[in-house]
Amino acid sequence: MSTKWTPGPHRRPEASTSPDAADSSLATTADRKDTDFDVAIVGGGFAGATAARELGQAGLRVVLLEARDRLGGRTYTAEFAGRPVELGGAWVHWLQPHVWAEMRRYGLGVIEDPFTGLDETRVMGNDGVASVVPPDQFLRDIRDGFEKFCHDVWQLFPRPYEPLYNPKVLELDELSCADRIAELDLTDTQRIQLNSFMTLYGGAVTSQFGLPGMLKLYAAGGWNYDAFADAETHYRIESGTLGLITCLIEDSSCKVRLNAAVERIEHNIGAVRLHTRDGNAVSAKAAVITLPLNCYTDVDFDPALSLAKQNWINEGMISKGAKLFVHVRENLGRVFAFCDEAQPLNWVQTLTYGDDIGTILSITVARASTIDVDDKAQITAEVRRLFGDVDVIDTRGYDWAADPFARGAWPAYRVGQLSRLPALQQPEGRLFFGGSITANGWHEFIDGAIESGLRTAREVQILLGGDGS
Ligand SMILES: Cc1cc2nc3c(=O)[nH]c(=O)nc-3n(C[C@H](O)[C@H](O)[C@H](O)COP(=O)(O)OP(=O)(O)OC[C@H]3O[C@@H](n4cnc5c(N)ncnc54)[C@H](O)[C@@H]3O)c2cc1C
Incomplete structure (x- = not known):
């Protein structure tokens, strides 16, 4: 054809x-x-x-x-709850020079999903217990945890687009993100945040996910937590x-x-x-x-x-992740949650909210094997473990690991x-x-x-x- x-x-x-x-x-x-x-x-x-x-x-x-x-x-613009959503790759940024240059060339604008101005932030540990952490503290903790995790990044990747420029990267490539997290002096919240983040970026357990690959991305984001965080989850293509x-x-x-x-x-x-x-x-x-x-x-x-x-x-x-959108009847506001490595809903953020529409959550699942993203009952149970007894109206998932033309995320x-x-x-x-x-x-x-x-x-x-x- x-x-x-x-x-x-x-x-x-x-x-x-x-x-x-x-x-x-x-x-x-x-x-x-x-x-x-x-x-x-x-x-x-x-x-x-x-x-x-x-x-x-x-x-x-x-x-x-x-x-x-x-x-x-692995990008797929679709529709959910009457709105355009990205079932695959979504966020872009000017610190990502190639995609930004293409957007400028064709005159394409952006939609914002800010990681700031959050109304409520939560973490869930591997024990399944969800805790509310005040947004200011949540953001301070993740920044501090990340800076500890990436403490040597400037020396290792002085030229992020020449990833093997410093031969020390070869030695470091024997280490996983789990090895690095284990070395650090972290609070419980920070450990959950970093585990969630690294399992998500690996699409796998953190012991499989190579450390320097993650550090290189942070270096490409300007060796700076706030710039990196803004680059990875703030702007979508209009x-x-x-x-x-x-x-x-x-x-x-x-x-x-x-x-x-x-x-x-x-x-x-x-x-x-x-x-x-x-x-x-x-x-x-x-x-x-x-x-x-x-x-x-x-x-x-x-x-x-x-x-x-x-x-x-x-x-x-290694990455075997999935994407999930959940429409909740209640207006939860702008929420964000990290769930630890063993949990299915590793990264949860509000996409849209309002008294008229309730809340649409955008969720990234690190390992699709931890949940059936087509099973509304299972998803509802997981969302309720995080946000209490909310009414889940609809869900839409996409399992990239099961996609025969991706076999991974x-x-x-x-x-x-x-x-x-x-x-x-x-x-x-x-x-x-x-x-x-x-x-x-x-x-x-x-x-x-x-x-x-x-x-x-x-x-x-x-x-x-x-x-x-
Ligand atoms: C859930 C998810 C979230 C993501 N989030 C982001 C994000 O927020 N921001 C971001 O920048 N990136 C994100 N990414 C990553 C980004 O989408 C990918 O890195 C990028 O799209 C990969 O592009 P590619 O052309 O290398 O590969 P692909 O997009 O996978 O293209 C390869 C193509 O090859 C085709 N193909 C496979 N087998 C055959 C065959 N035998 N013959 C012919 N064709 C074949 C496939 O159908 C596919 O179209 C995300 C990815 C996923 C899955």
Whole structure:
């Protein structure tokens, strides 16, 4: 199934049920001397869309193969309680330079979800007991806890976009976030806050989550707690993540094929041939691969990828989180809660509130295995453990670990992986590797995906030269 992307205000491509004329020729390319396209891009998330825009604007013939029936990948603008919500990546900031530059380029505004002006803040320990902590104290505690956790970050990451610049990072990569938390002198509240935060950023238990990967994000946020906190959860894109990805694709003149899951990539033939599950094939001079790490096992590379990349693929990406929105009848005001590692609702914040609508809570679940995000009764029970006997009207969840084209959530490094980042970024012949997990800077973020799209596009252009040969 395929579609030609045509310009228009935030228009999405619609999958057609029969291949169009251009696509039907793709299956018979074996007889052709030339390739169907200059570049094939695997994956239509922010990494793939950025690479497509760059390469399309450079005058190259680009096809983008996306397994789903929509673009955006781990970003997903949807609707809940009559409002637009982001079921995946959401928050952006000017301290995330790549995504911000794209928003400026296309003139996109922001919506605010401030982490300040909170009416009520709570923490819940692993014992399941929720405590109200006054907002001022809650914010002081988290800042102080974070500053202790990140005490050496300036020395370790003087250049956050060159993550291995200080060789000491290699030693530190043997440590987990749990190791660092255990070393610190913290209050009970701070321990819960840091555990919640780190389990969330890892999408896994804190003993699996590599310490320097987390510290690097903090460094990218300006080595400063308030700046980092503002960067990670304050501003959403006004037109949704879909608005930005639409701008990128409209600007690319690339050919988008939806429902085109790549299952085999041959790259030893002086070109690249990509086979999709629907029996089609497309050839190109180079390919940009932006698969989520846990989806590489679905694709047969011929010849096989380097052993270093295979190690990454076999280890996989740890983050197995989920997103959840809950509509509560009561007006709870602007609330925020952290729940400890063993709890399902690790990060809870008010998205919208008012006497007319009650409260819409935006919740991030670190480990989707701790709760069924489609089970309203289970969710209601958990929300009541935090906020008392509230009336839950509706819920909407998205389990990214169960999504076959993600198999995981925000990209987090397990212990020992950051040291081996260059192997993940390394081109192999005509194949170039992007995706936010390969980013030098904000690798858990949309910004990292865009950074990687820019890098891979540059690498492809160097290979193909000015004339696309
Ligand atoms: C719940 C959640 C919350 C997040 N919160 C934030 C946030 O607030 N701010 C932020 O900046 N980031 C956030 N992130 C992270 C951010 O969304 C991701 O880092 C980023 O979107 C990843 O982009 P990508 O292009 O690297 O990968 P993806 O978006 O995963 O794109 C890869 C694409 O490859 C496709 N694909 C998979 N298999 C195949 C195949 N065989 N053939 C063809 N295509 C295939 C997938 O369908 C997908 O479209 C969050 C992520 C999640 C899940």
